Amino acid sequence: MIARIRRAGLVLGAGLLFAASSALAQAPAPSEETPEMFPAGPNRDEAFYACIACHNFKLVAAQGLSREKWGETLDWMVTKHNMPALEAEERGKVLTYLAETFPAKAPAQQGGWKNPFLN
C-alpha cells in the first residue's frame, strides 16, 4: 500500500510538470502500467501481458465478469480484435486470474435480490 501511495505521488508531480509545458499538438503518451499495479494472484503476469498489447489493463480491471463471460470476452477479442488465440493451458491461466480477481460483483443496487433465472 505504501508503494502505491508513493507511486500516486509521482503521478501528481508528473501531472503538474506536464501542465506547465502543455502547448503540445500531440496527445500525451499513454501512461505505463505494470502487473504490480493490479491485485496479486496466480497468473497475474500471464493475464496482464495477454491484454496490454492493445489496451489498458485498467479497462480489464474495471470489469466484473463470471469465468464464462471472461471466456466469451477472450473469444470476442480473438474474432474481432486481432488477438492471437491462446493455447489451452495459457488460456486457462489467464481465465483463472481474470475470473478470480475480477469476478461478477454482488448486485449492490438490488439489495440482495437475486435473479431467479440465474444460479
Place this chain on the structure above:
Amino acid sequence: MAKQERSLSELYGDDPERGDALAFGRRTGSSRRGFLGGAGLVTMGAAVGGSIPFSDQMPAGLIPAALAQGAPPPASPAPSPAAAAPKGPQLLDFPGKAKGLVLLGDRPLVAETPEHLLDDDTTPFEKFFVRNNGLTPDEFKEGDAWEFSIDGEVNTPLKLKLGELKQKFTHKTYRMVLECGGNGRSFFQPQARGNQWTNGGAGCAEWTGVPLADVLQSAGIKSSAVHTGNYGADQHLSGETGKDAISRGVPIAAALEPHALLVWAMNGQPLPAIHGGPLRVVIPGFPASVSHKWLKRIAIRDKEHDGQGMGGTSYSVAIKPMIPGGKTDDSNMRTMTDMPVRGIITNPANGTRLAAGTRKLALRGAAWDGHEGVSRVDVSIDFGATWQPAKAAEPRNRYDWRRWTAEVELPSDGYYELWVRATDSKGRGQPHVAGGWNPQGYGANPMHRVAVLVG
C-alpha cells in the same frame, strides 16, 4: 507503426521494460499510475452523515446516491500534502481539456464528463467527452487539403478535399447531442462488458459543416443503396495496418436526414484534433460511434455494413429480452439505431452540502433523446414518490438537448436525493433501474440521482 507482436510472455518475463521497447518501440516513462483501490464499505447512515427524511420511500436495496456515485472533487481544493494519495476517480490530463473529466482509460483514450460539468447550455470543447476506439492519431496537418472519398452504390464516386467541400456546398450549423452508445453502462446489474460510463459519455455542441445528403446527392445515389460504411484514419489498437479502429454505418435514410453533417467546426472553432479534426461526420440520434472522426471515406453499401464494430454483440441490443447476465445468442441481437431518453441534473452537484435551514433549492440540467424529442422533464425529492414538472427550454433545432430548470422545497434539514426523469414524445420515460440488459451494455438510462445534505 510496425505490426506489433503479441503474447511475448517470455520476452516480458525476463525484462518487461525491454520487452515493451522491443515489441512496441515504447519506453516506460517516469510516471506510473497508481492502482486505485475501491473505497471500503461504510455504514449508510454514517457515510451520508445525516438523517434521510424520505427514507421510508427509498426503494429497498437502492444505496444512497452519495455512496453509489463518486462525489465530484471540491471546487477549490484545499492545499494538501504533496504525497497525499489521489481520492476518487482518476482525472483526464490532456491539453486544452478541463480538469475534472474522468479518465476511463488512456489506451484507448476514453474520458467522460461528470454530470455537474455539463452545466453549460452548449458544451465547450474543454468539457466535451472523449471516446476513441483506436490509437489516437497525431494531429493531422492537412487542413483544407484533407481528402476523403465517397464510393460504392453511387453514379459518380467522389474524391473531395475539405476546401472543396467548404466551397461547393451550403454550410449549416446545428447544436446537437453526441452520445456514446454505452452511456449509462455502469448502471447495469450484473455489470456489462466495456467502459463503465455513468451519464457522462455525452455532450451537446454546435457543429458546422455541410449536409451529408447534399454531398451524397451530388455523387448520385443508386437505387441499390441501403447503408453507409464509414471509415476514419485512426488505426486499430492491435496496430495492424489495414485493420480499421472502427467502421460503422447507418441506414441510407439516416445519412440523407438533413442534420447529418460533414463537420469541420465545433462551437465556431476549427474542429479539434481529439474530436476528429480536420473532418468528421456527425449523424445525430445514433450511438456516436457512427459519427466517425478523421473521416476518410464513406462507402455506400447495398446491404447493412459489416465493418469493425458492426454485428454480433457490438452496438447491439437484444431482440427478445434476455436474462441479465445470461448466455449470449448472436442471432437475438440487433444493431442499436436510436439512443434512449436521458435527463441529468447539472446543478447542484452530487454530494453538495447546503447551509442548515435551506428550504428552497434551484435545480437545473439537460435532457435529450435519440430521434423523437423530449416532451417533458420531472423532478422528485422523495425517491420518486411524488413528482413536479421542470421548465424545459425549447431546443434550437432537432437533436438539440433541452435545458431545464426547477425549484424544489425541502421540508427540513437532512439528506435528500434529487431525481430527474425525462420523457420522450412517444411517452417513454426513464426507468428506476437499467433495463434491457445486453452483453455489451447499451442503452442504460435509469434516472439520474443527486444527493445533497442540508445542515
